[in-house]
Structures are given as C-alpha cells and as structure tokens.
Amino acid sequence: MDAPLEFDVSHIRLQDRPLIVCDVDDVVLHFFAPFLAFLDGEGSEFLPRSFRLTGNIVSKTSGTALEEKDVHRLIDSFFEAQEQWQTPLDLAVDTLGEVSKEADIVFLTAMPPQFWEQRRRLLDRLGLAYPLLASLQPKGPIVRSLHASRTLPVAFIDDMAHNLHSVSEHVPDCLLINLKPDSIVHRMAPAAPAGIPEANEWSQAAALLRAHIVS
Template identity: 35%
Template sequence: MPEPTPVLPEVLAQIRTLPPSDRPLVICDVDEVILHLIAHLEDYLHQRDLKFLKHEYRFTGNIARREDDVPLQADEVRQHLIWFFDEVSHEQDMVPGASAALNDLAQGWDIVLLTNLPGGHNKPRRERLLAGMGIPYPVLTNSGPKGGAVAVLAANRPGPVVFIDDSPTNHKSVNASLPSAAQIQFIADPRFRAAVEPEAHIDLLTGDWQETAVFIDNLLRSRA
C-alpha cells in the first residue's frame, strides 16, 4: 500500500486561502471528470501524427508515433502534455451534467476542485472557463499524487468527505492518506473506463454525473 503523501507547500498555501467550514466536503478533479480530457488529447495527438497505443491509464509508454508505434520517451510525453494544456485548457468541453450535478450538491456540501494542471499560468484561464460553465467553485492546482492535499482539506471537518477523480494513482494516494474518504472513480471516456479494474477502495466507478450525484446524496442521508 502506498505511504501517505505530504501536501506540497504551494498547495497548502492555496488551501489556507479557503474559509473555514464544518460542512461535508466534495473534493473533485477537473480533467476527464468535469471537463473532457481524453477526446481533446486524442485530437492533439492525431494532429501531430501521434496516438495512444492502448486505451488505458498511463501516458508514458502509451503515446507513440503513428507510423512505427514507437513509444515516446518520458520527457517527450511530459513536454507534449505541457503544450497540450497551454493550447487547450481554456477551451475544453464540459462533461454532460457536471454543472447541474455540482450546483445541486452545493446545497448541502462544500465543493473544492483539485486539479493537476501543468503550468500555474493556466490556472486563471481554467477558472474563467469553469465559471463560464456555471462552475464557480475554488480551484486548487496540485502536482503529483493528491492524498496529502485531500487530507489537509478534510482536517477538522466532522462531516463526510468525498473524493472524485479519474486517476488510479490519485485514488491510491487518497486511500493511503485519508482512508475514511468515500472514493468515486469518474472517467468520462467509456473506452478508458472499461479498461479500469476498480481497486477495493473505490466506492463507485462511473462516467455519469446523475449517478454520481445520487450516490453522494445517499451518502449524506445515510450519515444523518
């Protein structure tokens, strides 16, 4: 089992700007959960004669040149992801139902968006995009596993905490750092979702916001 992850100083500084609250908390990822990622990334790759080798949750070793199927080196993959977010992070499409579900949940829950976003300069553009979609919740930018940030966000809150993310790595990190959190693995792309075998700590695997909202509502009712 992974060790608990410490919160990064730059993320802790963002968390400290949030007002104190004792309400239940939903900590929600953005890419492939609120905003489509895979579809946009495939378009980006195809425009550069690149492709996914498999529809599975890894980038390094899974992005290759179309003509010879040779995977890109890790540093090339990282650079392409930086370029992708620089070019696309201000115009990603919303996953259907995300805004309505989050706004309904906000009646009973605090909502914080915790996103791994290369390049801090892209944060304001992402905040404007989400706000324009009717998703005005605080956006915290992280790097790497999210367990430490989730544990700090949940500290001193008596109510339940829900973590929504697509990444198996982030879910393992949260399970190590805050095992009491309810964990929803949300993957909008059906091909990538079908390739995932959910770990035991995953309470719901879904790509549907209505199902997600019902699950979270029931969770709060069961603990009332």
C-alpha cells in the same frame, strides 16, 4: 490573479457543512478524447497497448514512440490550450450546482500548477466557480489538509485508482467515488480498491453524494 501555491490551502474558506473534493480531468472536463484530437493535429497518435502514455504515443509518419520529454511537452501544450479543447461531462455542471447548495466543493486537479490560470478561466466560463487546487503531488495529504479535524461528511471523486487509494489512506472516513468515462485508456487503467463505488455518469454520483451528505 496569481495561482495559489501548490501546498497552500489556507486561502480556501470552508463553511460549516459537508465537503466534496473533486478531480477535474475526465471527471468534470473531458480530457482523453480531446487530447487524442489534439495529438492528431500535432502529427502523433495514441496506440492502446497499455495504460501509460509514454511509449504508446507515436509519430504518425514513422510509427516511432515519442520520448518521455516529448510526451510531457505535448501534455503541457494541451494544458496550455485547454480552453480551446476541453468541455464538461454530461450533467457535471448541473449536478455540482445542485450539490453545492448543501456542501462546499473544491476542485483538486492533477495538473502542473503553471496552468492553473487557464483552468480557472475555463471553469469560471462554464459556471464552475468553485475553489481550484492544481498539484501533481499525492492527493491524500491535500484532502486531509482541507478537511482537517472537521467531523462533517467529506467525499472525494476521482477517475484514477492511485488517487482514491491515497485519499483512503489519509482520510479514512471519506466517501470515495470512482467516476470515469468509458475511454480506451480507462479500460486499461488499474482497478480502484475493492469496495469503492463506481459511477459511469454524474446522475449516479449525485445519488451517492446526497446519501452521504444527509447521512
């Protein structure tokens, strides 16, 4: 199956019920922990000096920071092989399965679109056969296109502050949930805008979603 175009959401058919738009990396699938293991196999390591990957991924032999193009090459290689590395967060599969009985779910992953097929296979294998959009563009306009003029409840789940801020600007009535693992990179990440509820695990996110869906 060909991957859908990056900005094309016309293939997604929503039912007459609430919508949940959900990030994937470090929200549904572990990203940073397996990426560190992947780097080790490539002769590199991440030094927790700041939030950025570029400048903090170094050669294990020389200690020299990799150039930006080499960091992007490693990230692309990881996404190419993601099916061998990435596993679901605790309770992610079961929670989304339960919530999907009451709401539509769409995955919106910040990943180069050329790796859509690999992620589609991985999600399907895990029983997460919800529509998938892969884009490196701001998420707010995409969520707005999905939700359009619907008056039903809408929620957005992400681990990164800039994505939550983008959606808050474009879909003001959207419930925002900052769900993130306790990783060294997330501890250094910018804080989410004030007032956005945080969830450290899917059981907490589920309670927030159910309260919003039935409100």
